[in-house]
Amino acid sequence: MRLEDVWLRYRRRGPWVLRATDVRVGPGEVVVVLGRNGVGKSTLLQVAAGVLRPSRGRVTDRPRHVGWVPERFPADQPFTVERYLAAMGRVAGLDPLATARAVDHWTDRLGLAGFRRVRLPELSKGTAQKVGLAQAMLRPPGLLVLDEPWEGLDAATRELVPAVIDEVSAAGGSVLVSDHRGEIARLPGARRWTVADGVVTEGAPPADEAVAVVEVAVPAARVAGAVARLRAEGHHILRVRPDASAPPDLAEGTSAATVEIGAAEPIGPAGGGAR
Structure with a gap:
């Protein structure tokens, strides 16, 4: 997937949040997006995931199946965890049996089994983030985009995030993940993009x-x-x-x-x- 000369601003005469962005990520690659808060990391990830359309430029070769986990999962929805994940499985194109199996697998793996009948607005931030990760993984994604995935998670699930990233990349999927907590140490070998003043640059790993x-x-x-x-x-x-x-x-x-x-x-x- 490539972002070709991508520019983005939220208002017609507003400031450019992304400027002349030209980057690519290949199958099996993991990229960590770094930068201070407010510099455009989340905007970059949303463009990559297809949530936002560029004001200029284009995104090419985006995989068909994209798993997107925003920094804050939108929990103000009138569904239980189970009903929400079942609906997202159908949106992902899974048949009812495959959806049920995927929901069982990810609720068990992420420690959500006890929350299946709890309504989304009643969840803590960390538990809601687990639901967001579960919905992104119901169908193996060709591109997994994670915006600050470690925020609010318990220790056991923080340890699980790198394993999930490894599994996606080992299956040939691409992964983009933003990080301001210093969790990059959990992802040895990942490429690094740094966002500053709307410009994305790639840095070589330290020697x-x-x-x-x-x-x-x-x-x-x-x-x-x-x-x-x-x-x-x-x-x-x-x-x-x-x-x-x-x-x-x-x-x-x-x-x-x-x-x-x-x-x-x-x-x-x-x-x-x-x-």
Whole structure:
């Protein structure tokens, strides 16, 4: 997806919030959008998600399925959590059975099972944000756009956000996420766009954050645990694939899978690899 010479202002003679923005994000890439409050980060994300149309310029190659989570979930709606998510599943084009399965999966995973029959206006900000994340993930998005997704979340869900981002990128989706809390450390290897005075620039990662890509073969039955441990250590999972040729040190008849990771460990000057 590319934003081509995008300009945006909210009033005809108002100030430009975005100016001459020309950036792109590819399949499987994660981009963190940085900048002070009020500089246009949310506007940039809304243009990328299709919520706002540029005043000038255009957005090309936006994936068909976009998951959009605003900084403040609009909870002033007369629905229970369950009814709202079911309706959003239908909007996303899921059939009733697929919708029910997706709602069950994401309410369980995000700790919303006990809130399914609670009306949206009665939710706390953090719980409402979980509902927003759930609706964005009901159908696997080709583009996931998260505006300050860590705001108001409990510790367990804050830890889950990078895992969700990893899963989207590993499946070939693109992710844009804004961050002013310093949570970027949870997303090693992500690209960085900085917004200042309406201008978007891309910065190179600091030299001490260089990473290596490592393939690790593990017994297939232990893939989930291995992936969880690697993520807990700050590594970025690129993909998991079946490994047709098991390494010689695996027991005979044991199937294996290869986990490809982008490690968060810095590469030393002597060329030392990541763990």
